[in-house]
Amino acid sequence: MEFDDVFDSFAERDWQTTTEGTVRFALVGLGWWTVDEAIPAIRETDLCEVSVLISRSVEKAERYAEEADVPHAMSGDDFHDGALAEEYDAVYIATPNAYHRAYVETAADLDKAVLCEKPMAESVETAEAMVEAAEGGDVPLMVAYRMHTEPAVRRARELVEAGAIGEPVQVYGNNSQPILSLIDDPNQWRLDPDASGYGTSMMDLGIYPINTARFVLGADPVRVQAQMASYDEAFADVPDERSTATAVYEGGVHAAFTATQNAYDDTELTITGTEGQLTLSPAFHMECRLELEREGYSVSAEAEDVNEMTEEFDYFADRVLSDEPVYADGEHGLYDMRVLAALHESAESGETVALD
Structure with a gap:
């Protein structure tokens, strides 16, 4: 049957446009999802690496950075002040929903691509402000629908x-x-x-x-x-x-x-x-x-051998490196x-x- 072809190429990365380059990520929010899912998934990507960990507590960020062999760590306040901006290309935001906006706005000011966890905010009004910030900073904002x-x-x-x-x-x-x-x-x-x-x-x-x-x-x-x-x-x-x-x-x-x-x-x-x-x-x-x-x-x-988070991060990096729109x-x-x-x-x- 004609539909068998879809299953024959089941795990194909039909979205991939490049295999060259690396996007360095700063990860914001060090809850269990980031630590247990995102960091291990990024290790398996072709186009990504983790270069900075960010938490409200710099001590927590430093502890996890040491455990995960990530070169840099800082507090959220340091991030908003622009510290270590030269050490990362994109920001992954996995804080509670109500805190997404501030990090998106700072990332846009710093000209960094943004991958933000879903739902993108705690309210429609906040989400509107996030879209406006990304458009104003001319940076890609992707919502992490893995x-x-x-x-x-x-x-x-x-x-x-x-x-x-x-x-x-x-x-x-x-x-x-x-x-x-x-x-x-x-x-x-x-x-x-x-x-x-x-x-x-x-x-x-x-x-x-x-x-x-x-x-x-x-x-x-x-x-x-x-x-x-x-x-x-x-x-x-x-x-x-x-x-x-x-x-x-x-x-x-x-x-x-x-x-x-x-x-x-x-x-x-x-x-x-x-x-x-x-x-x-x-x-x-x-x-x-x-x-x-x-x-x-x-x-x-x-x-069976595909990690959804690995696919998501590589897709985002592919779009950033190719200067193509995110979805x-x-x-x-x-x-x-x-x-x-x-x-x-x-x-x-x-x-x-x-x-x-």
Whole structure:
């Protein structure tokens, strides 16, 4: 069948334009994600290296720099003062959401390319300021949607474009995890609205299926509705321990999404069309398997030796070295922030909210 070709070149880096050069990264925010995922992933890249670690505590930065054999370390204040600017080319920001803006603005002032974790900010207004700062400084701002460079997701998009499932009709996505088992601290920033933003489950987890559907379909949600509730005492400060959202994407594709920070680890995304179905399961927690089903035909695959973070960093570096536009850029991330704001507005009002 014609669609077999997509699976034959499953792990191909179809985005790659160069194999030459190195982008030196300053990593901002030394939580478990940076230390356990980003730094090891960058070691495996072709085009990146870590040259500076940055934390609010210079002692913490120096300790991790010594452990990871990174040549330079400094505090966030030193970064904002322009220290060590000659030692890095790009900035990776993995702080709590509410702190992203200041680092983006400083990086733009220093003429540094920016890779910022998702969601890009705690509010729409802050995200708008970040986009403005990057545009004003004429620096690339990419939001770190690592699913965009996950081979299974890229192949899913190709299959949709090739008509493998016919006309897309509906989408279902789920992302859940037991956050208090993963991080045994009820005072963690993901449960603090001052640091996380509108909430926790939809901001941190629900954004994965919502955004991945945008990427695979090549379409944006235009109307959304949501229900949210918190029951556990640890989630008293956030509105969405449990959350459910529905959306209508451009072209009339209907979608339903669920997300919670307080349940068994589970991730999936299913896109059903008039002639077939694509399923990503598992989908979002550093493993991704794709299955295509049509009448009398089924095939599945995963890129077992591919690290999603390694792909993401190499993609970003490829674009910086080639002076090509990044995707997802700040405007793309800003649209997601508007979707998240609309979902929380809907949960409060009980009404469907249209995206302008």
